[in-house]
Amino acid sequence: MNRRALASLGLAGLIFAIGCRAASRPASDGVGVFIAGERSTSIWLRAADGRVLKIEIPPSSGVPVAGDWDGDGRDTVGYFEPGEGAFHLSDDFGEGPPQFSRVLVGWDCPACYPVAGDFGGLGVDGIGLYDPSRGLFLLRDRAEPDAPIRTVAFGDAGTPQLPVAGRFAACPQSQLGLYEPATGTFRLRGCRSDEPTRAFRFGPPGGVPVTGRWQGEALDGIGVLEPASGQFLLRSTATEGAADRVIPFFHAPAMPIAGRWSFDSR
DSSP: OOSOOOOSSSOOOEEEEESOOOOOSOSSOEEEEEEOOSSOEEEEEEOTTSOEEEEEEOOOOOEEEEEOSSSSSOOEEEEEETTTTEEEEOSOOTTSSOOOOEEEOOOOOTTOEEEEEOTTSSSSOEEEEEETTTTEEEEESSSSTTOOOEEEEOSOTTSOOEEEEEOOSSSSSOEEEEEETTTTEEEEOOSSTTSOOEEEEOSSTTOEEEEEOTTSOSSOEEEEEETTTTEEEEESSSSSSOOSEEEEOOOSSOEEEEEOOOSSOO
């Protein structure tokens, strides 16, 4: 979940990979930040093995997102452009700049925040938005232009909250969740709609949430980017408690993303 990104079709970018080498499917998730600028926008991704990739793109007022849109076990980046009501998603890092060739339109929600996950239990990530003014998720189970949009009511309408998603329990699909920055509270749904919501605090208030499998666990954990310090605080389980890992990454105005990064197309 996040806030800032890119724009327009046919984006050109410049990629710098540090210590890049051929990579198989990664075992753990990495983190990243999206940094908006007046003349350009950059995305910095840190893989689980410490390699870093920088992507330079034109300026934008969008919101970054990451997911495995084609089911190959590797996540790639994308963004939601509120002014266009469109997602722009890439399928591959390859040997050049990511091509944001998947364009999903039809979203009339400029004040919404993006979220990604395997919402249908299909083995691929879908895409969606969360509207805090209505307490409503708008979801597509596949990141395809013709995939229908369905709605899921969750959260208190009018309460500032940010969406998250992950496999927090042993069920086939991702579970939806919300993070309340004012209190540092996560609220996670269960596998079924009739299960009670779990609520717990993690990290200091004012963070921005991420989710992922930080050390190759079977289920997703949670985390936050602490803007004041530029540190990622990561916990391997979606539970209250201390951070298992602290990753200093980027001390600047930035929005976080997380994913299973593999910096080549093989």
